[in-house]
Amino acid sequence: ETMDKMAEANNGLTGFHIHVCEGMNDVWDSRLNRGGISPVERLLQHNLLGPDTMLGHCIHVTPAEMDIVKESGTWLVNNPESNMGNAVGCAPVLEFFRRGIPVCMGTDAYTHDMLESLKVFLIIQRHNAAMPNVGWCEAMTMLFENNAKMASKYFDRKLGVLEAGAAADVIVMDYKPFTPLSEENIDGHMLFGMMGKNCRTTIINGRVLYKDREFVGIDEEKINAWTMAESKKLWSTLNDRAY
Template sequence: MLLVGNGKLITRNEKGEFFKDGCVAISGSTIEKVGTTSELKKEFPEAEFIDAKGGVIMPGFINMHNHIYSTFARGLSINNYHPKNFMDILEGQWWRIDRTLNLQDCYHSAKIAYLDSVKNGVTTVFDHHASYGAIEGSLGQLSQAADELGVRTCLCYEVSDRDGEEKMKAAVKENADFIKASSQRTDDMQKAMMGMHAAFTLSDKSLELCAANTPDGVGYHIHVAEDIADVHDSLAKHGKPIIHRLYDFGILGKQSMAGHCIHIGPHEMELLRDTDTMVVTNPESNMGNAVGCPPAMRMHNEYNILMGLGTDGYTNDLTESYKVGNIIHKHHLADPNAAWAEIPDMLFNNNHKMANRYFNKKLGVLENGAAADVIVLDYKGPTPMNETNYNSHILFGMNGGAVTDTIINGEVRMRNREVQGVDEAKIWSDAQAQAQTLWSRINA
C-alpha cells in the first residue's frame, strides 16, 4: 500500500471533490481510496507515505497527440531550409527528418520523449510516428522505450503515399503488426491505432488498404485540414471536403481521432459529431506553423464533439498547451470570455474520456478503482485554492517543471524530481550522441 498525501487533492471525479489536506491510497496498480491525510493514515498505518508537503496532488496528464520522432529536431539547423508555408515546413523539415531516421534514432528519441513526459507529469501518451528511413520495427522501438520508462502509451505509424507505394504498404504493415502485438498484452499499458498522415498524401487505394488492415475496435489517427492546402487538394482531386471523403471510406467513428481540424465547415462538424469521431487540437503547434486557429469553440460548444488537447511534438508539457489554448481563441475571436471553460474541459475531462476508448482502467481521475496515475506538484499559491478555482491556479501558476513526483500504474517513476529505475544521465548522453549522427546524415 502506498499513500500520497499532505497536499491539496484535485480528484477530477464526477462530484468534483477537492480536499484541502487530501490523500490517495494506492494498492497495486489501482487507487484504493481518496480522503483526508489523517483518515487514510489512520486506516493504513503501515503504508509507505509520499509527502506532498502542502503541494498539489492530481491525476497525471494525458497527451492525446504527440510526435515523438520530432524530439531530435530541437536545435537542428537544416541547410537551405527557408520555409514560406506549411508545405515547405513538411517537405523541408519534417519529411526530411523522418526519411533519415533509423531504428536507433527512433529508440533514443523515444527514451527522451517518455523521460520528459514523466518529468512533466504526463502519464499517458498517444503518439503518431513516422520514420520512412526505417519503417519495420520502428513502433517496437517506441514500445520498448515506453516500457523502460513505464509510461502508458498508444502508438501508430503515419501511413503516406509521399515516398511511394512500397513504403506506404510497409507503413500499413507496421501498423497492423503492432496492433496485433499490443492486443496480446494484458497489462493495459500499450494500445494501437491505424495511423495515417493526411488526406492529401493518401490515395483512395491507400485508404482502402488501411481500412482492410484495421480490425474491429481499432480506429484511425489522422491529421485533418491542418493547412488550407489539404482542403484545396481534396476538393480538386475528389470533389468533396476531407471529412466527407474519410466518411465514405469508413475512417470516421468512435475509435478514430482527427487531429487539428482547422479548416473545416459546419457540415464536416456535423459528420464528426454524428459519427462520434474524436478531435484533438494542438494550439502551440498551430501557431508555430502559422496554419490558423481551429473553430474549436464551435466544435466544443455548438456541435458537442468530443475534443481533447495535444502537443503535436511541440512540447511534452501539457500546461504549456493549456496556457496557449487559453489565449489563442481569445485572440482569434476577440472575445475575452472564450476558452476559459472549454480548454480545461478538453484537457482535464475529455482527454481521459478519449483515452478510455482504448485503455480499460479508468484514467484521469482519482477515485476508487481508477488507474493509479498520480502526480505531485510543488505549488503553494499566493491566494487560496479551492474547488472553484483550482483550474485557474494550474493555468497561471503551474508548469511541468513543478512536478516532483510521478506515479504511473502504481509504480513510482519519479520521486523528488529523480526519475526512478533508469540512468537519466546516460539517457541524455546517448540521445545527444545519437542526435548528432542524425544531424550529420540530414545535412550530408
C-alpha cells in the same frame, strides 16, 4: 488505396489518428487532386471515422464536415501552439463545443507541457474571437475531462479520476499559492500559477517513476547520451540526402 487497406487491416480493432485540415494545402489537395471532395468526406467514404478515431487540428473544416464528425462520433484534438508555430490558423474549437463535438487537448510535439498548451489555448481562442470571456470552460473540459475519456478507450482501466479500480496515476506539484486554494478555484491556480516544471513526483499505474525531481530506475545520463548520438546521426543523414 492506402485508406482502404488501412480500414481492411484494422477491421474494427481500433480507431485511427490522422492530421486533418491543418493547412489549406490539405484542403486543396483533397479537392483538386483526390476526387474533388473535402478531407473529412474522404475519410468518411473510406470508413476511417468513428468513436475510436482522433482527428488532429481540423482548422479549416467546413460546417458540413463538422456535421460528419459529430454524427460519426469522431473525436478531435486541438494543438494550439503547433498551429500558431506553423502559422496555419486557429481551430474553431468554440464552434466544435457548440455542436457537441468532443475535443481533446494536444501538443503535436511542440511542447511536452500540457499546462503550457492550456494557457496558450485560452489566449489564442480569446484573441481569435475578440472576446476576453470565452474559452475557459472549454479549456478545462478538454484537458481534464475529455483527454481522460479518450485515453480510457485504449486502456483497460479508467483514467483521470481517483477512485477504486481506476489507474493509480498521480502527480505531485511543488506549488505555493499566494491566494486561497480550493476545489472551486483549482482550475485558476493551474492555469495562472503552475507549469509542468512544478511537477516533482509522478506515479503511473501505482509505480513511482519520478520522485523528488529524479527518475526512478532509469539511467537518465545514459539515455541522454544515446539520444544525442542518434540525433547527430539523423542530422548527418538528412544533410547527406539534401545534397
